Amino acid sequence: MTLQNYNKNAETKDFRATFCVFMEKICNFAAIKRKKMTEPVLQYYALGEGVTAFSTTRQGGYSEGNYGAFNINRYCGDNEEAIKQNRHALCSLLGVDDNRLLMPHQVHLTEIAVVDEKLLELPAEERQEKLDGIDALMTNTKGVCVGVSTADCIPVLLYDRGHHAACAIHAGWRGTVKRITEKAVAKMVAVYGTRPENIMAQIGPGISLDSFEVGNEVYEAFVHEGFSMERMSKKYKTADGMGEKWHINLPECNRQQLLEAGIPEAQIGVSSVCTVKQSDKFFSARRLGINSGRIFTGILLH
Numbered sequence: 001m002t003l004q005n006y007n008k009n010a011e012t013k014d015f016r017a018t019f020c021v022f023m024e025k026i027c028n029f030a031a032i033k034r035k036k037m038t039e040p041v042l043q044y045y046a047l048g049e050g051v052t053a054f055s056t057t058r059q060g061g062y063s064e065g066n067y068g069a070f071n072i073n074r075y076c077g078d079n080e081e082a083i084k085q086n087r088h089a090l091c092s093l094l095g096v097d098d099n100r101l102l103m104p105h106q107v108h109l110t111e112i113a114v115v116d117e118k119l120l121e122l123p124a125e126e127r128q129e130k131l132d133g134i135d136a137l138m139t140n141t142k143g144v145c146v147g148v149s150t151a152d153c154i155p156v157l158l159y160d161r162g163h164h165a166a167c168a169i170h171a172g173w174r175g176t177v178k179r180i181t182e183k184a185v186a187k188m189v190a191v192y193g194t195r196p197e198n199i200m201a202q203i204g205p206g207i208s209l210d211s212f213e214v215g216n217e218v219y220e221a222f223v224h225e226g227f228s229m230e231r232m233s234k235k236y237k238t239a240d241g242m243g244e245k246w247h248i249n250l251p252e253c254n255r256q257q258l259l260e261a262g263i264p265e266a267q268i269g270v271s272s273v274c275t276v277k278q279s280d281k282f283f284s285a286r287r288l289g290i291n292s293g294r295i296f297t298g299i300l301l302h
Contacts, residue, residue, distance in 0.1 A: 040070050040089050045269060047159040047200040047299070051166065052094065052145075055155065055204045055271075055297040057281050061086045063293060071283070071293030073149045075105055078293060094300055099124060100144045103296065104134035108174040112167075112187050115139035115146055135175055136184050139301065140165035140192055147298025151283040152212075152275050154250045155204035155297035156181050156258075160188060162198040166299040171254050173214070177221050181254045185261035196262030201269065204297040205282050208274035209234060209249035219246040227253060 041059035044052070061070030062082040071078050072086050091098050102115055105128070113119075113134045119127060120141070131137070137146035138158075146168045148155050153172035160166070169175075169184050188194040213236065223229055232252050235244040251270055258268050275295070279287040283295050 040086070040093055042093070043205070043271075043273075045157065045202040045204075047157065047202060048161050050164060050302045051159050052300040052302070053157050053159065053202060053298070055282075055295055056090070057295075058283060058293065059281070061089065066288045066292035068293070072103070072296050073294035075149075076294055077291050090296075094145055096143060096145055096300065099127075101298075102131065102137060102144065102146050103149055103298075104131040104137055104170075106135045106149060106170045107133050108170075108172045109133065109135055110175060110178045110180040110183055112136040112138060112180075112184055114191060115144060116141060120144070135171075135180060136167060136169040138165065138167035138184065138188060138191065142301050145298045145300035147296050149294040149296055150204070150206060150275075151285040151288075151292060151294045152207040154206035154254050155295070156184075156254055157202045157204065157297060157299045158184065158188065159200045159299065160192060160194040160198055161200060163192045163194055164301060165192045165194060166301055168297060168299055171250070173212075173218060173248070173250060176250055176253050176257075177225050177227075179225070179257055182257040182261050185258070185263070197264060199263045200267050201258050201263055203251050203254055203268070203270045205271045205273035205275050205278075205295060206251055207276055207284075207286065208251070209247050210236075211274055211276035211286065212248050212250060213245045214248055216246065219248065222248065222253070228256070232256070 038060045041057045042054040044054045047053045056070055062085040063069055063071045063078055067078040070086055072083055074083055091101055111134050115137055139146050148168045148170035156169040156171055158167040167184050167188055169181055171180050232249045234247050236247050238245050255268055275282045275284040276286050283293045
């Protein structure tokens with residue numbers, strides 16, 4: 001075979017491979033367009049006048065398999081066209097533009113971003129770069145929905161009735177042990193002049209005490225940070241019955257942070273949903289694997 005013929009064969013193979021990928025994308029796009037979608041089903045929370053607070057469920061939407069049916073998280077491997085259609089459906093339901101539905105790229109730390117008109121005016125790609133490595137969003141801008149993505153981690157929503165400001169927090173165990181919820185309240189106080197006694201709070205669907213088995217190193221991390229473990233943990237027998245393992249109550253850990261921040265107990269709601277036990281309606285990474293959809297818990301100011 002001559003070098004010229006070899007190059008032609010290589011070019012043909014490259015073209016065929018590119019063409020196959022292109023055709024696969026076209027077929028996926030057509031299948032999604034043909035799919036009949038029901039309206040997204042949301043779980044709403046009553047936080048006050050002039051605000052819509054909610055968590056998405058797995059009902060409605062275009063995604064399939066472990067992403068089915070409603071997922072808008074772009075960082076978990078779902079089909080991009082399905083995500084686009086799901087975002088469109090959610091925005092239509094909420095009555096907001098797509099560029100005003102914001103979700104950060106979370107990394108289980110405690111960075112909190114303020115969403116204002118300056119951020120919203122940035123090009124979409126630059127704006128998303130600003131939200132990379134962020135685990136909580138706060139805003140006082142009307143017509144903006146800020147939210148976080150979870151699948152067993154704990155989402156927390158805050159609404160300051162006095163200053164019409166809101167915050168959405170992603171609290172996995174790492175963020176919880178670093179007290180991200182407490183820090184978010186403090187940042188609202190610093191940025192908006194929020195008074196904790198004016199905050200309405202909601203802890204959304206997440207993993208329960210029964211389902212959150214942890215290793216000793218996780219338990220010790222909470223102890224080291226001064227958490228009252230007699231209130232927030234319990235030992236359960238292991239599945240094989242041969243020993244015991246610690247379980248931690250993440251919703252309670254975050255509720256205690258809200259109380260310590262000065263929010264009245266009567267103004268803190270806690271979802272009864274355990275995502276592991278109710279993975280048919282809510283996404284659970286422990287039950288479905290990490291290659292699955294995510295719940296979006298958001299708050300929209302009117």
